[in-house]
Amino acid sequence: xxxxxxxxxxxxxxxxxxxxxxxxxxxxxxxxxxxxxxxxxxxxxxxxxxxxxxxxxxxxxxxxxxxxxxxxxxxxxxxxxxxxxxxxxxxxxxxxxxxxxxxxxxxxxxxxxxxxxxxxxxxxxxxxxxxxxxxxxxxxxxxxxxxxxxxxxxxxxxxxxxxxxxxxxxxxxxxxxxxxxxxxxxxxxxxxxxxxxxxxxxxxxxxxxxxxxxxxxxxxxxxxxxxxxxxxxxxxxxxxxxxxxxxxxxxxxxxxxxxxxxxxxxxxxxxxxxxxxxxxxxxxxxxxxxxxxxxxxxxxxxxxxxxxxxxxxxxxxxxxxxxxxxxxxxxxxxxxxxxxxxxxxxxxxxxxxxxxxxxxxxxxxxxxxxxxxxxxxxxxxxxxxxxxxxxxxxxxxxxxxxxxxxxxxxxxxxxxxxxxxxxxxxxxxxxxxxxxxxxxxxxxxxxxxxxxxxxxxxxxxxxxxxxxxxxxxxxxxxxxxxxxxxxxxxxxxxxxxxxxxxxx
Numbered sequence: 001x002x003x004x005x006x007x008x009x010x011x012x013x014x015x016x017x018x019x020x021x022x023x024x025x026x027x028x029x030x031x032x033x034x035x036x037x038x039x040x041x042x043x044x045x046x047x048x049x050x051x052x053x054x055x056x057x058x059x060x061x062x063x064x065x066x067x068x069x070x071x072x073x074x075x076x077x078x079x080x081x082x083x084x085x086x087x088x089x090x091x092x093x094x095x096x097x098x099x100x101x102x103x104x105x106x107x108x109x110x111x112x113x114x115x116x117x118x119x120x121x122x123x124x125x126x127x128x129x130x131x132x133x134x135x136x137x138x139x140x141x142x143x144x145x146x147x148x149x150x151x152x153x154x155x156x157x158x159x160x161x162x163x164x165x166x167x168x169x170x171x172x173x174x175x176x177x178x179x180x181x182x183x184x185x186x187x188x189x190x191x192x193x194x195x196x197x198x199x200x201x202x203x204x205x206x207x208x209x210x211x212x213x214x215x216x217x218x219x220x221x222x223x224x225x226x227x228x229x230x231x232x233x234x235x236x237x238x239x240x241x242x243x244x245x246x247x248x249x250x251x252x253x254x255x256x257x258x259x260x261x262x263x264x265x266x267x268x269x270x271x272x273x274x275x276x277x278x279x280x281x282x283x284x285x286x287x288x289x290x291x292x293x294x295x296x297x298x299x300x301x302x303x304x305x306x307x308x309x310x311x312x313x314x315x316x317x318x319x320x321x322x323x324x325x326x327x328x329x330x331x332x333x334x335x336x337x338x339x340x341x342x343x344x345x346x347x348x349x350x351x352x353x354x355x356x357x358x359x360x361x362x363x364x365x366x367x368x369x370x371x372x373x374x375x376x377x378x379x380x381x382x383x384x385x386x387x388x389x390x391x392x393x394x395x396x397x398x399x400x401x402x403x404x405x406x407x408x409x410x411x412x413x414x415x416x417x418x419x420x421x422x423x424x425x426x427x428x429x430x431x432x433x434x435x436x437x438x439x440x441x442x443x444x445x446x447x448x449x450x451x452x453x454x455x456x457x458x459x460x461x462x463x464x465x466x467x468x469x470x471x472x473x474x475x476x477x478x479x480x481x482x483x484x485x486x487x488x489x490x491x492x493x494x495x496x497x498x499x500x501x502x503x504x
Contacts, residue, residue: 076231156386434446
């Protein structure tokens with residue numbers, strides 16, 4: 001009797017301490033960066049932020065999106081905080097972080113879904129054509145250089161990519177994103193209140209003193225608060241969207257304590273919108289609340305009744321409430337920041353057409369529509385008309401443009417502007433249909449998103465919402481989900497009709 005013994009080598013066991021090597025290296029680099037300070041510290045901090053946002057993509061697309069959504073509202077504060085250890089420069093590398101992670105996420109999405117994502121939902125084809133126009137306009141020589149076009153891509157093309165993310169996620173994720181926007185809106189607005197009451201910290205005052213691109217920060221004798229954002233407009237738009245979402249969750253909450261919590265958040269964000277001094281944000285908020293109330297009606301008579309209830313207080317306010325005069329704002333002291341902003345917002349809301357800024361805006365629009373756009377019908381380049389041109393093309397002769405639709409018309413020509421308007425209008429129409437659909441799945445989310453769309457439309461006409469760092473990606477994300485939800489509801493209705501026919 002014989003036996004054969006196979007000797008198998010014992011696998012080498014690695015010490016558990018080897019897994020701490022990356023952590024040890026990170027700690028060592030951090031210590032060295034802090035010791036070196038300046039540009040080395042900033043480079044290491046920005047690299048770490050990129051990794052923190054990109055690593056969740058290894059788990060899934062939604063993790064990476066949440067990481068970027070958490071970062072964006074604080075981008076402005078982090079950008080200003082870097083001047084604690086570096087000197088001011090007009091070129092900020094921090095603006096490249098989200099585009100880098102967005103590119104990673106988009107590559108992973110295309111790798112998983114192939115070219116199907118460009119035509120997968122009812123609106124995907126039109127958005128893909130608009131994205132192609134954006135990409136071509138990067139190389140338009142009329143804008144003054146390739147660097148201007150690439151800067152324009154950061155403001156316009158990168159946020160558009162989020163449309164494809166939106167059509168790839170479920171309604172539950174969109175619901176969590178809206179809840180997160182409410183929480184972030186409240187947290188960031190607390191810092192805005194701090195700026196109003198106690199003033200700007202030294203590092204933010206240093207940024208304000210050196211920047212050349214933010215003239216509208218002054219209101220009367222005081223300065224607007226920015227909260228943690230890059231501008232008061234961005235804070236106002238973010239608080240506006242958060243307020244509408246919070247009031248939507250208030251109406252849908254089943255538990256009393258949940259309803260009270262959402263209501264407190266909503267009212268706080270409404271107050272924050274007023275304190276931003278952004279009249280367009282106030283009108284967008286009113287439009288969103290009105291849409292939220294109308295979409296909650298269960299029948300046509302209820303909708304008519306709600307329209308009457310909405311119109312009545314507006315008429316009473318216009319008849320019996322006198323707006324403050326412009327001198328009232330200028331007569332307030334430098335310490336009365338809240339009173340100055342409330343007076344500014346109240347006057348602009350009750351008599352918007354009589355504001356000097358409104359008259360200047362109309363004059364600029366008239367010049368653009370008659371003397372610029374007709375002579376560049378195919379566009380002047382993706383960076384033309386945006387902050388990218390202001391930064392990298394010093395001899396630009398265009399007046400300030402505070403309408404994203406006109407920005408698209410200048411950058412991409414009349415065809416690009418018409419296509420964007422069609423996409424925005426179709427998204428608004430489809431969201432309204434989805435909100436009234438009989439399907440109960442994600443009903444609360446659909447109604448809130450439908451209420452947000454009128455605000456986005458208004459803010460695109462009288463504002464630059466689709467170029468704001470923290471708001472533009474969310475807007476495209478919601479429109480992508482609207483397109484996906486439209487397809488899902490159509491398929492669900494078709495399956496129900498098919499089952500009914502088979503049963504008969």
